[in-house]
Structures are given as C-alpha cells and as structure tokens.
Amino acid sequence: ARVKVAINGYGTIGKRVADAIKLQPDMELVGVAKTSPNYEAFTAIKKGYKLFVPKENTSKFEKAGLQISGNIEDMINEADIIIDTTPNGVGASYKPLYQKFEKKAIFQGGEKADVAEVSFSALCNYDEALNKNYIRVVSCNTTGILRTLCTINNKVSKIEKVRVTIVRRASDPKEVKKGPINSIVPDPASVPSHHAKDVLTVIKGIDIVSMAVVAPTTLMHLHLMNITLKNNVKREDVLTALKDTERIVLINSSRTGIGSTAEIVEVSRDLGRYRYDIPEVAIFEDSIYTQNNELFLMYGVHQESIVVPENIDAIRAAMNISSKDESIKITNETLGLMK
Ligand code: NAD
Known part of the structure; x- marks a missing residue:
C-alpha cells in the first residue's frame, strides 16, 4: 500500500513537498492544511488538492469561496505520516496532536532540534532515521x-x-x-x-x-x-x-x-x-x-527547494520502506534532479 502523506502548512516548503509527493510511486497525498484563505489556498484547490483548515477558520474559507474537505484533525486521522511545514516554531505546538492520533511526523529546520528524535540530511544519516516517529529535516x-x-x-x-x-x-x-x-x-x-x-x-x-x-x-x-x-x-x-x-x-x-x-x-x-x-x-x-x-x-x-528531496527521503526512512540508495534514486528521478 502506498504511504498516505498529509501536509500541514501549505507555504513555500509545503507546496513543493505536496507536488513532490504527487510524483512518488509509493506515496499518496491525503491533502494540505492552511490557516488563512490566501492565494496559496486557491492554487491548492486549482491543483485538485484537498484542503483542510482549523475548525474555527471554516467560515473564513467558505466566505472566500474555497471548498474545504474537513478540519486539520480529519486530515491527520487519514494520514500515515504528516509533513509539518508550518512557520518556525509552530510545528512543535502541533506535536501533541500528532501524538494523540499516533501518527509519525516530519518537522522542518525552523523547529528546535529536540522536537524530533533525529535531525536529518539524507546523504549523511539516512539510516539513523529508519523507523523513527519524529524526524526533523534541517534548514536550507x-x-x-x-x-x-x-x-x-x-x-x-x-x-x-x-x-x-x-x-x-x-x-x-x-x-x-x-x-x-x-x-x-x-x-x-x-x-x-x-x-x-x-x-x-x-x-x-x-x-x-x-x-x-x-x-x-x-x-x-x-x-x-x-x-x-x-x-x-x-x-x-x-x-x-x-x-x-x-x-x-x-x-x-x-x-x-x-x-x-x-x-x-x-x-x-x-x-x-x-x-x-x-x-x-x-x-x-x-x-x-x-x-x-x-x-x-x-x-x-536555493532555499525554497533544497530541502524537498530530503523531506521525501525522510518519509521513506520513517516508514522503513526503502534503503538510503533506493530512496535517493527514486526521489532524484521523480523530481528530475540532475543527479
Ligand atoms: P511559509 O510561511 O511560506 O508557509 C507556512 C504555511 O503554514 C503557510 O501556508 C501558512 O498559512 C501555514 N500556517 C501558518 N500557521 C499555521 C497553523 N497554525 N496551522 C497550519 N498551517 C499554518 O513558511 P516556509 O518558508 O514554508 O517555512 C516552513 C518551515 O520550513 C519553517 O520551519 C522554515 O524554517 C522551514 N524552511 C524554510 C525555508 C525557506 O527558505 N522558506 C527553507 C528551509 C526550511
């Protein structure tokens, strides 16, 4: 079965990781979550991504004419793993929710290192992240x-x-x-x-x-x-x-x-x-x-995209579905890296 991935925080990093998930043969995108009904929410819908929002923000999105598929808890519940690409420091505040639903999560470099069990860079320490529940992809x-x-x-x-x-x-x-x-x-x-x-x-x-x-x-x-x-x-x-x-x-x-x-x-x-x-x-x-x-x-x-392949590899390490070399190869080929 393909790994079900949800993106919490659909901004600079989140939208790129969402697009990258769509290209992976072994993953599927559950949807993306946002708090504000801005242009990024519009483009997510345009791309056919399911949009999830905090319960209290539902009416703001509805007023903006954006169709939502549920609240953030619904999205987390449906996923095997969450990529948390919320702004610096916000990720840590979501960790209790991921724990409550017993879901794995990948955090970003704007979080403190202790949010996760391991900080991650695929070429350096892929194997240390195997089977981990919480991984932090270091900054750009x-x-x-x-x-x-x-x-x-x-x-x-x-x-x-x-x-x-x-x-x-x-x-x-x-x-x-x-x-x-x-x-x-x-x-x-x-x-x-x-x-x-x-x-x-x-x-x-x-x-x-x-x-x-x-x-x-x-x-x-x-x-x-x-x-x-x-x-x-x-x-x-x-x-x-x-x-x-x-x-x-x-x-x-x-x-x-x-x-x-x-x-x-x-x-x-x-x-x-x-x-x-x-x-x-x-x-x-x-x-x-x-x-x-x-x-x-x-x-x-390139700050906006360098961590995208690392996020994809971190998913395979967390789920323990590929070796380092296999994961890097699939990620690079699907994302069109030069090598
Ligand atoms: P961003 O501001 O572009 O995107 C954040 C998204 O999260 C926005 O869509 C916002 O609507 C949403 N959001 C805000 N509060 C939320 C909440 N409470 N719940 C759910 N969604 C919420 O930020 P970004 O640049 O993508 O950064 C995200 C993380 O990635 C940070 O940890 C950052 O340090 C790291 N990072 C950023 C870069 C970069 O250069 N932009 C590079 C590497 C790593």
Missing part, C-alpha cells in the same frame, strides 16, 4: 553545508575543522515585508551563527564555526567555506568526489559564463524547471582551491 543552509561536508568527509579525507560564512538571502521572493533592500547586515551580529550548532545535530564532534550576513537578494544563499582536512588534499580528488555525488552539481563559470546566483536561476528558468527550483547544491567549480590540507569553495543554496 544546514542541508547545503551537510551535503558538502559529508561528501568530503566520506570520499576525500576526514575533516578536522570547518569555517563557513553564509551570505543569506534577505527573503523568499513572495515575502514583501522583509528586508533589507539596500544593506548587508551581519545577522546574527555575534559569532558564531546558529548554523554550526545545527550541523552538529547531524554530524557529531567536528570543530565548526559559522557566521552569517543577510544580503538584499531573494534568489539563493551563497556559502564561503574553508575546510581543514586530516590529510593533504588534491584539487582533482575533490572534483572527482563532488562530481560523483548525487544532489551536488559543479558549475564551471569560465566555460559556461554562469558566474552568479542570478545566472544559475536564469538557466533553471530557461530549462523550464518547475518554479525554477534548484534542489541541488550548486558549487562554483572555479572556486575550489586546495593548499596542503586546506580546501576552499563557494556554492549556492
């Missing part, structure tokens, strides 16, 4: 860092320490009230940023410090990373490892003329990728530089 930035670090650590050399600077996008494209629009802001002002701590919820015991600034862009984050390895390292070995790894693409700027996040997005639009999503980590090949046991690199992270 942490997913980008972890895919890169686990690849280097497993295929090139053990990592001694990591220093990473995150240039964060100011807002998602749909968010009209966030900024800055003309400044680069250390955020948080103090070092380290929370990202390093978040990485440690998945790979334990590495020396990592992160700092972050927020920049006036909506397209992607950009990371500047410096890794010190246990052994001396050759650039070719790093290239081979990264080329060999799923969910990571190398962009050769001198050959292709793609030298910025804007041009990465333009290529994705030209290729007709849905919503111009880029679920792969996009590494600027020319930035990869090695010196003795140090490695430097820069890469882009």
Whole structure:
C-alpha cells in the first residue's frame, strides 16, 4: 500500500513537498492544511488538492469561496505520516496532536532540534532515521553545508575543522515585508551563527564555526567555506568526489559564463524547471582551491527547494520502506534532479 502523506502548512516548503509527493510511486497525498484563505489556498484547490483548515477558520474559507474537505484533525486521522511545514516554531505546538492520533511526523529546520528524535540530511544519516516517529529535516543552509561536508568527509579525507560564512538571502521572493533592500547586515551580529550548532545535530564532534550576513537578494544563499582536512588534499580528488555525488552539481563559470546566483536561476528558468527550483547544491567549480590540507569553495543554496528531496527521503526512512540508495534514486528521478 502506498504511504498516505498529509501536509500541514501549505507555504513555500509545503507546496513543493505536496507536488513532490504527487510524483512518488509509493506515496499518496491525503491533502494540505492552511490557516488563512490566501492565494496559496486557491492554487491548492486549482491543483485538485484537498484542503483542510482549523475548525474555527471554516467560515473564513467558505466566505472566500474555497471548498474545504474537513478540519486539520480529519486530515491527520487519514494520514500515515504528516509533513509539518508550518512557520518556525509552530510545528512543535502541533506535536501533541500528532501524538494523540499516533501518527509519525516530519518537522522542518525552523523547529528546535529536540522536537524530533533525529535531525536529518539524507546523504549523511539516512539510516539513523529508519523507523523513527519524529524526524526533523534541517534548514536550507544546514542541508547545503551537510551535503558538502559529508561528501568530503566520506570520499576525500576526514575533516578536522570547518569555517563557513553564509551570505543569506534577505527573503523568499513572495515575502514583501522583509528586508533589507539596500544593506548587508551581519545577522546574527555575534559569532558564531546558529548554523554550526545545527550541523552538529547531524554530524557529531567536528570543530565548526559559522557566521552569517543577510544580503538584499531573494534568489539563493551563497556559502564561503574553508575546510581543514586530516590529510593533504588534491584539487582533482575533490572534483572527482563532488562530481560523483548525487544532489551536488559543479558549475564551471569560465566555460559556461554562469558566474552568479542570478545566472544559475536564469538557466533553471530557461530549462523550464518547475518554479525554477534548484534542489541541488550548486558549487562554483572555479572556486575550489586546495593548499596542503586546506580546501576552499563557494556554492549556492536555493532555499525554497533544497530541502524537498530530503523531506521525501525522510518519509521513506520513517516508514522503513526503502534503503538510503533506493530512496535517493527514486526521489532524484521523480523530481528530475540532475543527479
Ligand atoms: P511559509 O510561511 O511560506 O508557509 C507556512 C504555511 O503554514 C503557510 O501556508 C501558512 O498559512 C501555514 N500556517 C501558518 N500557521 C499555521 C497553523 N497554525 N496551522 C497550519 N498551517 C499554518 O513558511 P516556509 O518558508 O514554508 O517555512 C516552513 C518551515 O520550513 C519553517 O520551519 C522554515 O524554517 C522551514 N524552511 C524554510 C525555508 C525557506 O527558505 N522558506 C527553507 C528551509 C526550511
């Protein structure tokens, strides 16, 4: 039988995960839940997704002419597993409800790590999530860092320490009230940023410090990373490892003329990728530089879509229906990842 999946919180991440569920041969979408009758609720109905809302909001949706299929409890009751993509911190407040109905749930990176039994990044720790009831898919930035670090650590050399600077996008494209629009802001002002701590919820015991600034862009984050390895390292070995790894693409700027996040997005639009999503980590090949046991690199992270494949894999791990390699293969093929 196919796994019945419900989406609680149909926003930036939730709508993408809902579309991804529709493409999985081993899953079916029960429906999506929202609290406000905005345009995202309209498009959910347009796509034929069943809409569930909190009981007290029913009349608001009816007044807006939106047909609803029941309340959030009805949706949870029908599902085997809930993907909680509600705003930061709201997911934790739903956990008692998932527990009451004895349902598994996948939370997002905006929740504290202790909401779940395990924090998750498919390339790093799929097996630790097998059979778990509560899994937290780490944030977009942490997913980008972890895919890169686990690849280097497993295929090139053990990592001694990591220093990473995150240039964060100011807002998602749909968010009209966030900024800055003309400044680069250390955020948080103090070092380290929370990202390093978040990485440690998945790979334990590495020396990592992160700092972050927020920049006036909506397209992607950009990371500047410096890794010190246990052994001396050759650039070719790093290239081979990264080329060999799923969910990571190398962009050769001198050959292709793609030298910025804007041009990465333009290529994705030209290729007709849905919503111009880029679920792969996009590494600027020319930035990869090695010196003795140090490695430097820069890469882009498309915040709106990078965690979508991870959410799909987290479902298979929680339900224990596929091995890591099987799940990653099905997810990548159905979502049209480059590899
Ligand atoms: P969003 O604001 O775009 O979407 C949240 C959705 O939840 C909205 O549709 C809203 O109507 C709905 N909602 C609000 N309160 C609700 C409630 N009480 N019950 C049910 N639904 C409710 O948010 P988002 O950007 O998709 O973020 C969701 C989670 O994903 C957060 O934990 C965030 O940290 C994480 N995340 C976001 C990004 C990103 O860049 N947008 C990337 C990775 C992870």
